[in-house]
Amino acid sequence: MSQIPEHVVVVGAGLGGLRTVEQLRSRGHTGRITLIGAEVHPPYDRPPLSKQILNGTWEPAKATFRDLEGLAELDVTTVFGKRAVGLDGTTVQLEDGTAVSGDVVVLATGVTARTLPGQPAGVVTLRTLDDAIALRGAFDSLSSLLIVGAGFIGAEVACAAHARGVQVTVLEALPVPVERALGREVGALAARLFTEGGIDLRCDTRITRFVDERTVELSDGSTLGADLVLVGIGSLPDVDWLASSGFDTTNGVACDASGRVVGTSGVWALGDIASWWDESRGRHHRNEHWTTTVDQSSIVASDILGTEPPAATVPYVWSDQFGMKVQTFGRTDLADEVAQLHGTGMDGGPVKGTVVGYFAGGVLVGVVGFGAPAKLVRYRAMIAEGAARDAVLAQSDAGSAVGG
Ligand SMILES: Cc1cc2nc3c(=O)[nH]c(=O)nc-3n(C[C@H](O)[C@H](O)[C@H](O)COP(=O)(O)OP(=O)(O)OC[C@H]3O[C@@H](n4cnc5c(N)ncnc54)[C@H](O)[C@@H]3O)c2cc1C
Incomplete structure (x- = not known):
């Protein structure tokens, strides 16, 4: 696209949608922006849902990131409480039969919580603010929770x-938690x-079926019950509404490395719903x-406006659990080797204080x-410079304690 678009329509009023609007304005876009969201709430942050809230x-x-007053400062037209149900070129169809046409469209509709086959309605998941408020309220009357x-x-x-004094049991199908992301030893x-x-x-425990909304049957034939069951088994990209668009939605919406939806002109996607081309992996x-x-919101905004793209960053993820931050930099899934860099958790010492390096072909990747x-x-x-293993171990406290 050679011309700067006048009207940008952003679908999905969560983190990615709002940040794209903010980035467009901070990069000087003065044209119209419409922000469409399925939820009635103004944009809010999700990490606190499972933590502070x-x-x-x-x-x-x-x-809440920005209330209606804060959104007005961005001079954005908001359409909240209306789900997008179709996309035709750069025209977004809404569930009430109306449509919003833009010069370009940005898709930021995120994911939905995955559920299990036959999951009863009384079994809960955690994805939205309403889910978190309901779960927090339920804690008052629970004595046991099965996750x-x-x-x-x-x-x-x-x-x-x-x-909160609730007795908690957690079932995990794999031998250790987070094995796919962090590997067996760190799991x-x-x-x-x-x-x-x-x-x-x-761990190594699979559910074969729900007996009822409070009881599951395990693969060894035994049953397990609790006052409440929560399923936290990941999520699925929210792409159903794009079924007739012709996009590649095999694993979210396939995009190039700037977020342009493959095979389109004038449509970008970012955030949880988007599968961007990743040069370091050689695939989406x-x-x-x-x-x-x-990070993707600033890349998309700069690509739409034709301004200088931001510098590349090293991926970062965090979680707050058991009184500490669990943090990851880089692409741990690419590694063929891990090494303990600090602490003694991998030798049976305290987990807290342990830092593990991930290497691919002798280069630090995470x-x-x-x-x-x-x-x-x-x-x-x-990680950004692709440091060699020896240089990394020289920085560490525990370079000699290397795991395979
Ligand atoms: C409980 C929880 C805790 C998390 N904790 C962490 C953490 O500690 N660290 C971390 O790195 N990440 C964490 N995440 C992930 C992080 O919040 C997401 O990566 C981020 O919110 C993705 O932003 P997004 O804009 O793609 O999607 P979202 O923020 O989910 O926003 C998508 C929005 O689109 C709306 N929408 C969906 N379909 C439609 C439609 N058809 N029409 C209109 N609107 C639609 C949704 O209602 C939603 O408001 C957590 C997520 C959750 C749920």
């Missing part, structure tokens, strides 16, 4: 419930966080992380830290 340290309103899935959301909900450290934190974690890759979404933010941050630049 669930543990009661924040009232729900504090998660399916030991990922970051499962861990954070387990912490909040345990702190074992994550498992220790659960068990040392007072959670009954059962979809991230479901806060910082990636924010790090993960458990309650060690100051130590972790020094490796961000080394």
Whole structure:
């Protein structure tokens, strides 16, 4: 597109949608912007839903990024409480039969929580502000909670419930939590966080069916029940409404490295719904992380306006669990080797303070830290420059303790 568009329509009023609007304005766009959101709430932040809101340290309103007054400062037309149900070129069809046409469209509709086959209506998930408010309220009357899935959301909900005196059991189908993202050895450290934190974690445990909304049957034929069951097994890109668009939605909406939807002109996608071309992986890759979404919003805004794109960043993810920050820089999934850089968690010592490096072909591609933010941050630049293993180990406290 050679001309700067006059009217930008952004679909999805969450983190990615709002940040794109803010980036367009801060980069000098003076034309019209319309922000469409399925929820009635103004844009809000999701990480606090499973942290501060669930543990009661924040009232729900504090998660709001911008109220209607704040949105008015951006001079944006808002259409909230209306779901987009179709896209024809750069015209967005809404569920009430109306349509909004833009010169360009940005898709930022995120994901929905994955559910299990036959999941009863009384079994809960956590994705939205309303989910978090309902779950927090339910804690008052619970004595036991069964969580399916030991990922970051499962861990954070387990912490909040345990702190409220609820007896928590977590079921994980894989041998250790977060194995796909962090590998078996570091997953074992994550498992220790659960068990040392007072959670009954059962790995290698599969559900065969729901007996009712409070009881599951396991693959060994036994049953397990609790006052409430929460399923936290990941999410699915919200692409159903794009079914007739002809986009490649195999794993979210396929985009180039600037967020332009493949095979279109005038449509961009970002955030959890988008699968951007990732040169370092040599394929499209979809991230479901806060910082990636924010980074992508400035790339999309600069691409729409033809301004200088921001410098590349190192991916960053965090989770707050069991009294510490679990943080990751880089692309741990690319690694063929891990090495303990700080602490002694991999030798049976405390998990807190442990930092692990991830290497591919002898080059640092990622790090993960458990309650060690100051130590972790020094490796961000080394990941960006592709530092060699020896140079990384020379920076570390525990270079000799290498895992395979
Ligand atoms: C409980 C929770 C905790 C999290 N904690 C962390 C964390 O600690 N660290 C981290 O890195 N990431 C975390 N994340 C992930 C992070 O919040 C997401 O990566 C981020 O919100 C993605 O932004 P997005 O704009 O793509 O999607 P969202 O923020 O989900 O926004 C999408 C919006 O689009 C709307 N929408 C959907 N379909 C339509 C439609 N058809 N029409 C109109 N609107 C539609 C939705 O209602 C939603 O408001 C967490 C997520 C959750 C749910």
